[in-house]
Amino acid sequence: MNKQKRIEDYGIRIGELPKGRLNKITDVKGVRVGHSTIDTEVNKTGVTVILPSDKNIYMNKYIAGSYILNGYGKTTGLIQLEELGTLESPIALTNTLNVGLVHDAIVEYMIGECAKENYKLRTFNPIICECNDSYLNDISLRAVKKEHVFEAIKNAKEDFEEGDIGAGKGMSCHQLKGGIGSASRILELGDKKYTIGVLVLSNHGLLKDLTINGENIGSKIADKWKMENQEDKGSIISIVATDLPLSSRQLKRICKRTGVGLARLGSFIGHGSGEITIAFSTANTISHKNDEYIVDIKIMNEDRLDLVFRAVAECEEEAVLNSMITAETVIGFEGRTRYSLKEYIDYL
Numbered sequence: 001m002n003k004q005k006r007i008e009d010y011g012i013r014i015g016e017l018p019k020g021r022l023n024k025i026t027d028v029k030g031v032r033v034g035h036s037t038i039d040t041e042v043n044k045t046g047v048t049v050i051l052p053s054d055k056n057i058y059m060n061k062y063i064a065g066s067y068i069l070n071g072y073g074k075t076t077g078l079i080q081l082e083e084l085g086t087l088e089s090p091i092a093l094t095n096t097l098n099v100g101l102v103h104d105a106i107v108e109y110m111i112g113e114c115a116k117e118n119y120k121l122r123t124f125n126p127i128i129c130e131c132n133d134s135y136l137n138d139i140s141l142r143a144v145k146k147e148h149v150f151e152a153i154k155n156a157k158e159d160f161e162e163g164d165i166g167a168g169k170g171m172s173c174h175q176l177k178g179g180i181g182s183a184s185r186i187l188e189l190g191d192k193k194y195t196i197g198v199l200v201l202s203n204h205g206l207l208k209d210l211t212i213n214g215e216n217i218g219s220k221i222a223d224k225w226k227m228e229n230q231e232d233k234g235s236i237i238s239i240v241a242t243d244l245p246l247s248s249r250q251l252k253r254i255c256k257r258t259g260v261g262l263a264r265l266g267s268f269i270g271h272g273s274g275e276i277t278i279a280f281s282t283a284n285t286i287s288h289k290n291d292e293y294i295v296d297i298k299i300m301n302e303d304r305l306d307l308v309f310r311a312v313a314e315c316e317e318e319a320v321l322n323s324m325i326t327a328e329t330v331i332g333f334e335g336r337t338r339y340s341l342k343e344y345i346d347y348l
Contacts, residue, residue, distance in 0.1 A: 002159045002160070002161060004161060004162060004163065004326045005325065005326070005342070006023070006162070006322045006325060006326060007318060007321040007322050007325045008023070008318075010325065010342075010345050010348075012212060012213060012321070012348070014183075014213070014314055014317050014318040014321065015185070015310070015313075015314030015317070015318070016314075017185040017186070017187070017307075017310065017311055017314055018185065018186045019183070019184055019185060019186065020184035020185065020186055020195055020197065022158060022159055022184070023182070023183055023184050023318075024158075024159070024160070024182040024183065024184055024197060024199070025050070025182045025184060025197030025198060025199040025239065025241050026157075026158040026159070026160065026182075026197065027184040027186075027195050027197050028184070028195045028196075028197045028241040028242060028243050028282060029195075029243060029282065030052070030053045030054045030055075030282055031050065031051065031052055031053075031158075031197065031241050031282070032050075032051045032054075032156040032157055032158060032160075033048065033049070033050050033051070033156055033157070033158075033160040033182075033199065034048070034049050034051070034151075034152040034153055034154065034155035034156030034157065034160065034166075035047070035048050035049075035152050035155060035160065035161065035165045035166025035167075035180070036144075036148035036149070036151040036152040036155065036166060037165050037166055037169050038143045038144065038148065038169065039169060040143075042137075042138040042141065042333055043137055043138055043141060043143040043170075043333075044133065044136040044137045044164075044169045044170035044330055044332040044333065045094070045095050045098070045133050045137040045139070045143055045144060045167070045169050045170045046094070046144065046148065046152075046165070046166040046167050046168070046169045046170075047092060047093065047094045047098070047102055047144050047148050047149050047152050047166060047167055048092070048093040048094075048152060048165075048166035048167040048168065048180055048201065049090050049091070049092045049093075049149065049152040049153050049156060050090060050091040050092075050093075050199060050239055050241075051090050051153065051156050052087060052090065052091070052241065052280055052282070053282065056113050056114065056116075056117060057087065057088055057089060057090065058088045058089070058110055058113070058114060058121070058124065058288060059114065059117060059119065059287070059288045059289070060285045060286075060287060060288070061086040061087060061088045061285070061286040061287075061288065062086065062087045062280045062281060062282055062284070062285065062286070063085055063086060063087075063246065063247065063248055063251065063280065063281050063283075063284050063286065063297070064081055064085060064086055064087035064248060064251060064278065064279060064280040064281070065081075065082075065085065065248045065249065065250070065251030065252035065253075065254075065255060065278075065279050065280075066078050066081055066082060066252065066255060066276070066277060066278045066279070067252050067255035067256050067258075067276075067277050068275070068276050068277075069256075069258075069259050069269060069275035069276070069277070070269050070270075070271075070273050070274060070275045071274065071276075072235065072271070072272050072273055072274040073129075073130065073131075073235055073237075073274025073275075073276050074096060074099055074130050074274075075127070075128065075129045075130065075237070075274075075276050075278075076099060076103055076126060076127065076128045077089065077125045077126055077127040077128065078127075078276075078278075080125040081125065081127065081278070085247075085248030085249075086248075086286055087127070087278075087280045088124070088125055088288075089106065089110065089124065089125055089126045089127045090106060090109070090110075090126075090127070090153070091127045091128075091129065091239055091278065092105075092106055092126070092127070092128045092129070092149065092152075093128075093129050093130070093131075093166070093167035093180075093201045093237055094128065094129075094130055094144050094167050095130055095131065095132065095133045095134075095137065095139055095144065095167070095170065096130045096131070096132040096133075096134075096139065097139050097140065097142050098130070098139075098142055098143070098144040099128050099130050101142060101144060101145060101146070102128050102144060102149055103126050103128045104146070105145075105146040105149035105150065106126040106128065106149065107124055107126055108146065109149070109150065109153060110124055110126070111124075127278065129201070129237040129239075129276060129278070130235075130237070131167070131171055131201050131203035131234065131235040131236070131237060131274070132203065132233075132234070132235065133169070133170030133171050133172075133203065134170075134333075135170070135172055135332070135333075135336055135338070136169075136170040136171075136172070136330055136332025136333055136336055136338060137169070137170035137332060137333055138333045152166060160180075160182075161180075161326075162179065162180045162181050162182060162322050162323060162326040162327075163177075163179045163180060163181070163323060163324075163325075163326035163327035163328065164177055164179045164327040164328055164330050165179065165180055166179075166180055167179075167180065167201050168180035168201060168202075168323065168327070169330070170330070170332060171201060171202060171203040171234075171323075172203055172234060172338050173202040173203060173204060173205055173234070173236075173320065173323060173324050174204075174205035174206060174207050174209065174210040174218055174265075174266070174324070175205070175206060175207035175230065175338070176207065176210075176324055176338060176339055176340065176341050176344075177324060177327040177328070177329060177330055177338040177339060177340050177341070178202035178203050178204075178234075178320075178323055178324055178327065178338075179201070179202060179323045179324075179326075179327045180199065180200070180201060180202075180323055181199070181200050181202060181318075181319040181320055181321065181322035181323025181324070181326065182197065182198060182199045182200070182319050182322060183197070183198055183314070183315040183316075183318035183319040183322060184196060184197040184198070184315060185197075185311035185314055185315055187244070187307055187308065187311055189244075189300075189304065189307070194242065194243055194244045195242060195243050196240070196241075196242045196244070196254075196308065196311040196312060196315060197240070197241045197242070197315065198238060198239065198240050198241075198258070198312065198315035198316050198319045199238070199239045199241075199319065200236055200237065200238050200239075200316065200319045200320055200323055201236065201237040201323075202236050202319075202320050202323040202324065203234040203235050203236060204232065204234035204235055204236045204262075204267060204270075204273050204275070205232060205234065205265070205266065205267045206218070206230070206232050206266075206270075207219075207221060207222045208222045209265075209266030209267065209268065210265065210266050211264065211265055211266035212265070212321065212348060213348075215348060216266070217344065217347045217348055218266065220347050221344050221347060231270065231272060232267075232268070232270030232271075232272065232273055233270065233272035233273065234270075234272075234273050235273050235274035235275065235276070236262065236273075236274075236275055236276075236320070237274075237276055237277075237278075238255075238258045238275075238276070238277040238278075238316060238319075239277075239278050239279075240254060240255060240258070240277060240278070240279035240280075240312060240315075241279070241280055241281075241282065242254075242279070242280075242281050242282070242283075242308075243281070243282050243283055244281060244283060244300055244308065245281060245283035245284055245297070245298035245299050245300055246279075246281045246283070246299060246300055246308075247297075247299045250299065250300065250302070250305065251279040251280065251281060252279070253305065253309075254279055254305070254308055254309060254312045255277035255278070255279045255312075256277075257309045257310075257312040257313045257316070258275075258277045258312060258313070258316040259275065260309075260312075260313035260316070260317075261312070261313045261314065261315070261316025261317035261318075261319075261320065262275065262316060262317075262320070264313070264317050265317055265320055265321070283298065284297040284298065321341075324340070324341040325340070325341045325342050325345065327340050327341070328340055329343065
């Protein structure tokens with residue numbers, strides 16, 4: 001088991017719903033997460049890949065949806081995802097200027113995966129998401145290459161690390177260190193249990209606004225250290241996974257609830273910030289080779305979604321805090337520093 005101390009290990013409990021075994025997005029069966037980190041004097045960056053399934057996701061697609069809370073971002077693949085309502089790609093997270101290189105690597109990976117099944121890939125919709133890590137990373141060097149993407153895929157597992165790792169290495173959150181964070185919730189609906197999981201790449205917010213369980217800890221830190229505010233030009237990518245049978249439209253609805261978690265942390269979603277959420281359900285599989293006219297799928301009763309909304313909001317809030325508390329202080333490009341939240345947790 002991963003031994004990183006997370007926000008609940010500091011006595012801070014977010015929300016009221018029960019958590020999954022790992023309290024991570026990978027509590028949804030079949031989901032795995034892998035990282036490749038680049039940590040040099042000038043580059044603090046990397047790539048994180050979410051594998052939605054233990055099968056070939058192109059040949060066995062999942063129902064998916066997305067929502068753009070603020071569109072200052074460069075995510076690829078959302079046009080087709082919105083039109084067809086399906087996910088056919090691993091989801092890769094990286095820095096802004098590396099989107100194209102990571103896109104190319106994911107295409108090559110999927111060509112290889114389909115070749116294993118004697119299928120020649122001729123069209124594909126890769127999902128690549130980004131945040132800008134140029135405060136700590138010399139982003140113009142475009143350090144993330146194909147081998148890093150393949151390494152992240154090879155390293156994918158259930159109990160993955162969080163914080164300043166993979167795509168999160170150079171990210172900032174509320175002017176402290178941000179990065180990769182995750183959380184999950186278990187829902188009892190009728191006589192069955194279901195899982196909601198969230199993974200974030202946090203790179204947004206101002207220190208003075210940071211609020212934890214209703215306490216504005218950020219203003220205390222800013223006042224003590226006379227830290228100046230910068231413009232909120234960051235972003236956050238949120239990935240929601242669930243085994244609940246949800247339609248694409250319902251998944252879009254739950255995507256919107258990540259904004260509730262961000263607001264509880266004090267974010268106001270600045271002009272230059274990209275808040276993009278993608279959600280997928282593992283409950284229904286759409287076979288690429290299916291040529292039937294009618295496909296049977298299950299979906300949840302619309303009137304019963306309130307608990308799902310609460311779960312997503314709780315997961316988002318906790319995932320961001322986990323991304324900050326598990327991250328170490330990082331001295332990056334040109335000597336710039338982002339301090340870990342753990343250095344200030346006694347302020348609560």
